Amino acid sequence: MEAQLKNDLVNVFKSKLSSQMLLNLDTCSRCGLCTEACHAYASIPLVKYAPAYRAEVVRRIYKRSFTAQGKFAPVMGEAKEITDAALMELKEAAFSCTGCRRCMVYCPFGIDTQQIMSIAKLLLVAAQAEPETLSMLADMSVSKGENIDAFKEGFLSGIKRLEDQMIQTWRDEAGEDPIPTDVVGADLLYVALAGAHSIIPSARIFNAAGEKWSLSFFEAVNFGAFVGDPTKTKLILDRIVNEAKRLRVKEVCICECGTAVRVAKQLKGAPFKVVSLTEVHARYIRQGRIRLKKLPGSYTYHDPCQIARNGGVYDEPRYILSHLVNDFREMSPDPKYNWCCGGGGGLVAMGDETLDFRMQSAKVKADQVRGSGADVVVTACENCHTQLSDLNKHYGLGKEVRFLSSLVADALLPEPQEARG
Amino acid sequence: MATLYYLILVPMVYLAVAVFVLGTIWRIGRLLAAPSAPPPPPIYPLRKPAWLFAVGDALLLPTVLRHNFRLWLALALFHLGLLALLLGHLELIAEFKILQVVPHGIFLGHGFVGLAVILCLIYFLCRRMVSPTKELSVPEDYLLLVLFLFTALFGAQMDWARTWYDYSSMGVDEYRAYLSSLIALKPNIEGVTSAGHSFMLVGHIFFANLLIMAFPFTKLMHAIFTFAMNKFRRG
Ligand code: SF4
Ligand code: SF4
Numbered sequence: 001m002e003a004q005l006k007n008d009l010v011n012v013f014k015s016k017l018s019s020q021m022l023l024n025l026d027t028c029s030r031c032g033l034c035t036e037a038c039h040a041y042a043s044i045p046l047v048k049y050a051p052a053y054r055a056e057v058v059r060r061i062y063k064r065s066f067t068a069q070g071k072f073a074p075v076m077g078e079a080k081e082i083t084d085a086a087l088m089e090l091k092e093a094a095f096s097c098t099g100c101r102r103c104m105v106y107c108p109f110g111i112d113t114q115q116i117m118s119i120a121k122l123l124l125v126a127a128q129a130e131p132e133t134l135s136m137l138a139d140m141s142v143s144k145g146e147n148i149d150a151f152k153e154g155f156l157s158g159i160k161r162l163e164d165q166m167i168q169t170w171r172d173e174a175g176e177d178p179i180p181t182d183v184v185g186a187d188l189l190y191v192a193l194a195g196a197h198s199i200i201p202s203a204r205i206f207n208a209a210g211e212k213w214s215l216s217f218f219e220a221v222n223f224g225a226f227v228g229d230p231t232k233t234k235l236i237l238d239r240i241v242n243e244a245k246r247l248r249v250k251e252v253c254i255c256e257c258g259t260a261v262r263v264a265k266q267l268k269g270a271p272f273k274v275v276s277l278t279e280v281h282a283r284y285i286r287q288g289r290i291r292l293k294k295l296p297g298s299y300t301y302h303d304p305c306q307i308a309r310n311g312g313v314y315d316e317p318r319y320i321l322s323h324l325v326n327d328f329r330e331m332s333p334d335p336k337y338n339w340c341c342g343g344g345g346g347l348v349a350m351g352d353e354t355l356d357f358r359m360q361s362a363k364v365k366a367d368q369v370r371g372s373g374a375d376v377v378v379t380a381c382e383n384c385h386t387q388l389s390d391l392n393k394h395y396g397l398g399k400e401v402r403f404l405s406s407l408v409a410d411a412l413l414p415e416p417q418e419a420r421g
Numbered sequence: 422m423a424t425l426y427y428l429i430l431v432p433m434v435y436l437a438v439a440v441f442v443l444g445t446i447w448r449i450g451r452l453l454a455a456p457s458a459p460p461p462p463p464i465y466p467l468r469k470p471a472w473l474f475a476v477g478d479a480l481l482l483p484t485v486l487r488h489n490f491r492l493w494l495a496l497a498l499f500h501l502g503l504l505a506l507l508l509g510h511l512e513l514i515a516e517f518k519i520l521q522v523v524p525h526g527i528f529l530g531h532g533f534v535g536l537a538v539i540l541c542l543i544y545f546l547c548r549r550m551v552s553p554t555k556e557l558s559v560p561e562d563y564l565l566l567v568l569f570l571f572t573a574l575f576g577a578q579m580d581w582a583r584t585w586y587d588y589s590s591m592g593v594d595e596y597r598a599y600l601s602s603l604i605a606l607k608p609n610i611e612g613v614t615s616a617g618h619s620f621m622l623v624g625h626i627f628f629a630n631l632l633i634m635a636f637p638f639t640k641l642m643h644a645i646f647t648f649a650m651n652k653f654r655r656g
Binding site: 026027 | 453456457459460461464466484488552554559561562638640642643647650651653
């Protein structure tokens with residue numbers, strides 16, 4: 001590696017050294033308690049998948065460049081220079097971690113391996129060694145934000161097609177404007193994913209609840225966060241923030257995408273509230289704005305890590321399911337300890353490139369799903385849904401994998417007119 | 422030999438204390454001076470008041486208790502033992518009425534606390550020799566355990582040696598005279614260098630000095646950082 005690049009990478013590393021990051025890097029006692037917490041290690045017991053080992057890959061570089069011990073007695077902490085080989089190790093560590101933060105629940109100090117992995121990802125971006133697929137997807141999202149007019153026409157004609165589908169299926173409920181866009185003064189801006197499955201059921205529920213809503217021009221998923229590039233993460237998020245401000249909405253509702261929910265909820269000082277779709281649906285039921293019929297069969301719920309453990313949305317999905325089904329079976333006795341599906345952190349977005357690893361590293365998840373004994377696995381995250389569907393096929397689990405929102409849409413009863421505003 | 426004893430018992434002690442204090446201040450200062458980034462989300466569900474739960478997490482190690490009882494037991498014994506030994510050492514400087522609320526002989530624990538600490542340290546060392554902790558460990562981890570072990574071995578054995586072998590020529594009064602002379606910056610090592618088992622005190626202090634100097638530059642800082650870390654996790 002050239003001296004200039006090495007120097008640049010050390011400076012990039014330095015830019016991540018906030019007080020909290022220093023604590024994450026300086027506190028680990030290498031007790032190994034977190035080892036069992038990681039689904040990757042629990043499924044493939046190789047030490048390179050232990051959270052503390054992943055963190056050590058970053059920590060060794062940190063020690064060499066930023067600590068007295070690493071400078072004067074590098075052998076003590078196995079401190080290392082940044083080299084091409086170190087970059088390869090960083091890549092393996094960072095892109096086999098889904099950022100689920102289950103290890104953080106085990107650690108006596110609460111060391112955040114995901115945060116430490118964000119350094120690894122940033123170094124890879126700076127060395128142009130990040131996964132190309134993610135980088136390309138992030139660039140596309142950014143450029144869409146920069147040239148919205150070029151995309152608008154195609155987007156609106158896509159929406160028109162979806163509206164036709166809605167009118168065919170729910171002639172009575174679709175209303176005059178089944179999928180409103182660009183509504184200045186709307187109460188709620190819904191940020192969906194590209195694809196009918198993320199728009200049609202939600203539109204049906206918003207309309208049934210009498211919501212004054214508008215569909216965002218942008219998709220929720222933040223590839224910048226997956227690839228670990230804070231600049232792109234912000235640019236992608238800013239597109240939504242600017243649209244919400246322009247439309248003067250009170251609430252931005254993020255679709256079933258864990259990372260998008262997490263990134264948006266971290267916004268500070270925005271003139272609107274950020275909520276997940278699941279929270280909005282629970283609210284509609286609580287306020288009597290939608291009514292649901294019970295669905296047959298047995299159901300279990302997979303808590304998406306970014307929405308539950310890292311976002312606090314535990315009760316709402318269970319509240320919704322209590323109105324949807326009679327036979328609900330918890331997947332994990334304590335949802336905080338639910339196994340990650342193994343698809344987060346950009347792994348699912350990388351598609352077939354990661355399929356083999358995703359299937360192997362999530363064996364414990366497959367066992368957990370099988371152990372639930374339910375016929376239907378419900379979740380509220382696109383990544384989790386894809387990964388659970390892949391696991392279902394790979395391990396022959398014989399389950400049906402459903403989005404929570406699509407179940408709600410299927411179970412909608414004609415709305416109580418008096419509850420509409 | 423007398424010069425070596427002097428160097429370990431006087432200048433090295435002052436050096437160790439200076440390195441410890443300045444090093445710890447530097448480490449904390451570095452943290453405070455670092456830019457603050459928007460904090461990542463805490464781990465949900467939240468419990469209030471967060472700071473109280475964070476202190477509980479730092480002192481009682483509930484996550485270790487939940488996932489590895491044997492390790493928790495060893496950690497609890499080790500840390501409580503250390504605390505008792507620290508208090509015991511305070512009583513070697515002077516009499517503290519508050520420490521005699523429960524009347525006890527000096528030195529606290531009659532060597533059994535030291536023994537418990539030693540057994541825990543042996544357990545920690547053995548644990549580090551087994552996968553996966555073995556692969557996670559770095560030389561620093563072993564070095565610190567060995568320093569602790571030697572410090573504790575020389576310290577605990579010194580107390581026993583005094584009682585078993587009747588080395589009555591060096592006891593609490595001599596320790597007090599030595600330690601208070603250090604504090605008064607008028608070092609006097611006479612009483613602690615003439616006994617038959619003085620070499621054990623010198624060994625104990627030598628390893629303790631190394632440990633104290635290592636504190637700010639190693640993972641031992643977790644003793645301080647754990648509170649802030651756990652607060653971040655609790656939100
Ligand atoms: S549990 Fe925490 S302190 Fe222990 S090895 Fe893992 S990250 Fe380090
Ligand atoms: S964040 Fe999740 S995937 Fe990453 S190391 Fe921790 S437990 Fe493993």
